[in-house]
Amino acid sequence: MSQPVYPVPANWAADALIDEAKYQALYRRSVDDPDGFWREEAKRLDWIKPFTKVKETSFHEADFGIRWFGDGSLNLSANCLDRHLGTRGDQVAILWEPDSPDGPARRITYRELHEQVCRFANLLRSRGVGKGDRVTIYLPMVPEAAVAMLACARIGAIHSIVFAGFSPEALAGRIQDCDSRVVLTADEGLRGGKAIPLMANVDAALAHAPGVETVIVLAHTGANVVMRDGRDVDWAEGVEGQSPDCAPEEMGAEDPLFILYTSGSTGKPKGVLHTTGGYSVWASMTHEYVFDYRPGQIFWCAADVGWVTGHTYVVYGPLLNGGTTVMFEGVPNYPDPSRFWQIVDKFQVEIFYGAPTALRALMREGDEWVARTSRKSLRLLGSVGEPINPEAWEWYYRVVGEARCPIVDTWWQTETGGATMTPLPGATALKPGAASWPMFGVRPLLLDAEGQILEGAAEGSLVIADSWPGQMRTVWGDHERFFQTYFTTYKGYYFTGDGCRRDEDGYYWITGRIDDVINVSGHRMGTAEIESALVAHSKVAEAAVVGMPHAIKGQGIYAYVTTNAEVEPDEALRAELVKWVRTEIGPIATPDVIQFTPALPKTRSGKIMRRILRKIAENDTGNLGDTSTLADPGVVDHLLANRPQVE
Numbered sequence: 001m002s003q004p005v006y007p008v009p010a011n012w013a014a015d016a017l018i019d020e021a022k023y024q025a026l027y028r029r030s031v032d033d034p035d036g037f038w039r040e041e042a043k044r045l046d047w048i049k050p051f052t053k054v055k056e057t058s059f060h061e062a063d064f065g066i067r068w069f070g071d072g073s074l075n076l077s078a079n080c081l082d083r084h085l086g087t088r089g090d091q092v093a094i095l096w097e098p099d100s101p102d103g104p105a106r107r108i109t110y111r112e113l114h115e116q117v118c119r120f121a122n123l124l125r126s127r128g129v130g131k132g133d134r135v136t137i138y139l140p141m142v143p144e145a146a147v148a149m150l151a152c153a154r155i156g157a158i159h160s161i162v163f164a165g166f167s168p169e170a171l172a173g174r175i176q177d178c179d180s181r182v183v184l185t186a187d188e189g190l191r192g193g194k195a196i197p198l199m200a201n202v203d204a205a206l207a208h209a210p211g212v213e214t215v216i217v218l219a220h221t222g223a224n225v226v227m228r229d230g231r232d233v234d235w236a237e238g239v240e241g242q243s244p245d246c247a248p249e250e251m252g253a254e255d256p257l258f259i260l261y262t263s264g265s266t267g268k269p270k271g272v273l274h275t276t277g278g279y280s281v282w283a284s285m286t287h288e289y290v291f292d293y294r295p296g297q298i299f300w301c302a303a304d305v306g307w308v309t310g311h312t313y314v315v316y317g318p319l320l321n322g323g324t325t326v327m328f329e330g331v332p333n334y335p336d337p338s339r340f341w342q343i344v345d346k347f348q349v350e351i352f353y354g355a356p357t358a359l360r361a362l363m364r365e366g367d368e369w370v371a372r373t374s375r376k377s378l379r380l381l382g383s384v385g386e387p388i389n390p391e392a393w394e395w396y397y398r399v400v401g402e403a404r405c406p407i408v409d410t411w412w413q414t415e416t417g418g419a420t421m422t423p424l425p426g427a428t429a430l431k432p433g434a435a436s437w438p439m440f441g442v443r444p445l446l447l448d449a450e451g452q453i454l455e456g457a458a459e460g461s462l463v464i465a466d467s468w469p470g471q472m473r474t475v476w477g478d479h480e481r482f483f484q485t486y487f488t489t490y491k492g493y494y495f496t497g498d499g500c501r502r503d504e505d506g507y508y509w510i511t512g513r514i515d516d517v518i519n520v521s522g523h524r525m526g527t528a529e530i531e532s533a534l535v536a537h538s539k540v541a542e543a544a545v546v547g548m549p550h551a552i553k554g555q556g557i558y559a560y561v562t563t564n565a566e567v568e569p570d571e572a573l574r575a576e577l578v579k580w581v582r583t584e585i586g587p588i589a590t591p592d593v594i595q596f597t598p599a600l601p602k603t604r605s606g607k608i609m610r611r612i613l614r615k616i617a618e619n620d621t622g623n624l625g626d627t628s629t630l631a632d633p634g635v636v637d638h639l640l641a642n643r644p645q646v647e
């Protein structure tokens with residue numbers, strides 16, 4: 001079947017920052033002369049001390065290391081704020097829309113944001129926070145989350161944002177791993193009309209994280225919370241009386257900027273560390289080129305700041321580029337499935353960037369919810385977080401964008417800092433579902449199982465051959481794990497964990513994770529994490545978790561559970577385990593299916609045969625493949641006979 005291709009619209013090819021010829025020329029230069037290319041791109045920032053060195057990187061064990069602009073210095077907060085004050089001080093920097101359409105929106109100018117950041121940075125300093133200290137941020141999608149990030153960057157503190165949907169247990173683990181002494185939170189968050197007890201969660205978390213000395217609490221909903229003397233500070237009271245000036249700390253390009261925990265295929269979440277110079281150049285450059293962004297345009301990335309997409313494209317990219325960024329506290333279908341498009345009309349959003357899972361959920365509600373809004377302001381659409389299926393792509397293109405707006409399907413990872421493969425709106429003819437072309441400086445390769453490089457049209461493991469400035473620098477506190485996780489599967493290459501196909505035209509198509517990571521509604525979950533949560537329950541002996549196809553979420557969570565001998569599994573236990581996982585990790589880890597089984601299918605050497613479990617979960621049971629190494633084939637028959645009915 002031939003794939004539809006949508007050529008670059010004539011007006012885009014003529015007016016865009018980058019057309020196809022320019023893309024080709026710049027891409028060549030970026031890989032042939034990285035030092036020259038990045039020296040130019042780095043001019044987009046104000047440097048305190050100019051760098052002389054550009055790229056000092058190696059993916060090989062003998063001289064492994066990643067440094068960009070290593071001897072330069074800068075401050076990211078000053079680049080996002082101070083340098084815009086002269087030209088766009090009165091321009092709106094953040095347009096905030098609350099959960100409820102009845103609540104007042106907020107418009108914060110660059111000048112106001114600068115002042116708020118300085119006051120808050122001074123408050124942090126007054127609590128003893130300085131360069132290199134870790135600050136955990138557990139806030140809802142409110143402008144204060146951006147204020148907190150920028151204030152940390154201003155004084156050189158390393159922020160670690162924990163998504164406000166995570167449980168107290170998950171929060172405690174992340175606070176402890178990076179040894180934060182300060183936590184920023186709110187009384188409550190609001191999503192879809194439901195209150196989330198953030199302060200209560202922090203209290204519960206701190207029972208397991210005794211090192212925290214200061215909790216700064218934003219009164220957001222006005223709920224009653226118990227403040228502890230000496231530890232807790234009311235946000236508004238704390239900033240009152242602080243000076244509106246705060247000198248930005250001079251940061252080395254390789255000084256840490258933030259930690260963001262993400263799931264891997266094994267063990268506990270990894271603290272992905274990004275540093276100041278390379279990340280900033282990458283955030284600004286990708287935001288400008290991918291979205292063809294001009295200062296002042298209304299840009300809405302509908303991601304939460306708890307994920308990397310929110311870091312790079314709600315806060316840092318747009319503000320570095322003098323943008324107006326929309327922050328939305330709520331969810332796509334509250335109070336009704338028109339909400340996104342009503343906000344587009346309300347703020348006259350020009351560029352909208354969202355996740356396939358939200359689009360699929362909205363698509364299911366019917367076109368009518370979209371059609372009743374205007375959307376005339378939209379000129380470009382974006383997608384991120386997981387592969388977008390062609391049906392959802394076409395719906396997004398035709399119904400939301402009325403076949404007027406190109407779609408940039410940006411493939412990237414927490415580890416890559418910003419868009420790593422993507423179409424560019426003025427350069428790339430679009431193929432629905434293709435991540436298309438590498439961003440400047442990115443050298444993707446497809447490898448086979450033996451690590452041989454595949455040429456031409458092919459499918460294999462996606463690796464990246466050389467470093468780019470936005471690449472993560474280490475796993476917090478465990479540099480060895482960084483090297484082991486990403487650079488040993490295929491020696492000398494960065495291993496993405498994704499499978500990928502390259503077609504006859506050289507377009508890249510991400511096929512999904514090939515490790516034990518599943519992607520639920522665009523959120524990464526390590527199957528090992530969910531398994532350890534299940535096994536931690538007193539009635540569970542063993543558990544294996546795999547992904548299953550899910551119409552809205554992309555992938556759902558399918559858990560096989562073996563109970564302890566004396567326990568009779570029943571519906572009550574099923575409900576109890578679902579609740580248990582939600583408390584251990586958070587609602588995003590809620591199992592969709594739990595299948596009880598007297599045993600798991602294992603090889604004679606005791607390895608769980610996940611391949612078979614995946615097939616059963618996918619209901620693709622016609623051909624289970626080679627089962628000859630199974631220790632007890634009866635286990636599989638039992639699993640097949642007792643597979644729960646799944647919609």
Ligand code: 6R9
Nearest residue numbers: 384385386387409410411412413414510513
């Ligand atoms: C930015 C972000 C990373 C994983 C990644 C891949 C999947 C993200 C995608 C995509 C296909 C896209 N992914 N964007 N797959 N097309 N446009 O999502 O970071 O949360 O770390 O997830 O998400 O599998 O490896 P992160």
